[in-house]
Amino acid sequence: MATPIRAPSLPFALAGFSSAVAVVAVIGASFGGGAKETYAALRLPEWAPPSWVFGPAWTIAYVLLALSGWYYWRAGGRASGVSVYGLGLVLNAVWVPMFFGAGMSFVAFLDILALDLVVLATIWLFHRRSKSAALLQVPYLLWIVYTSALNLAIVVLN
Template identity: 50%
Template sequence: MAHLALRRPLVGLAVFVVAVAAVAVIGSLSALSASSDYEQLRTPSWAPPSWLFGPVWTALYVMIALSGWLFWKRHGTGPELVLFGVQLVLNAAWTPLFFAAGRYGLALVDIIALLVVIIALIVAFARKHRVAALLLVPYLAWVGFATALNASIVSLN
């Protein structure tokens, strides 16, 4: 696959964009009433308004796709991209768990696992591609914040 990256980097970029977009679509389809559901929850005083999540996740998804693509373009496939895939799966699972199923506790377990995998992914990427790792730092920060928010919602509801 590394040879393909050298010959067709835009094909590789498209693969990463489609993979990350699939995660976003899964989330949006399983959270059609997320805004109203979120407004009905008891949340901490520091909880952001529901309208903020869409723009933040859009920016994060762009950075996630770019990070994966930059790493792949330079290093091809390997264990780092397995971690990349695992974080996508965990990310995709959170919204259906939280909003569609209303399983706030299970969603908390998922997002804690996601947080751990993002940390491992940043460490793994940083060893070989600093920019790819740095692109994931805002994602880590937001998921850390979202983990605290999820935990607070579990305790309040």
């Protein structure tokens, strides 16, 4: 049986989860410099949001994501759950560079599909320790599923 994670005090753990999520956000911001212009130049489905929606939506998702990881850790989370959570952060971090930086929208679509599955697994693992941690992942999952559909529509339309 896996043993619970033993880590620094609560404030340091929260700072750790927040820092990990912030790194993902910084990677996205670094490679998304021309994202607004690129997005505007794409053929988009009618249900595509205006570009200004993405900043607030991702900010909210990232805050909830950091809190979710911290809640899981506080509840005696297992290393396996944190590893799956970390894999989700990696998949999230590479999406923007693939989609906007390299213009590889189909590969980015495959990445975000994998992210959808990893977040589902994270919710399942987190739920076993902390319902709150799992519930904090749900808005993030809904957002990335919507983003996945938008990514696929962009692949098809462009």
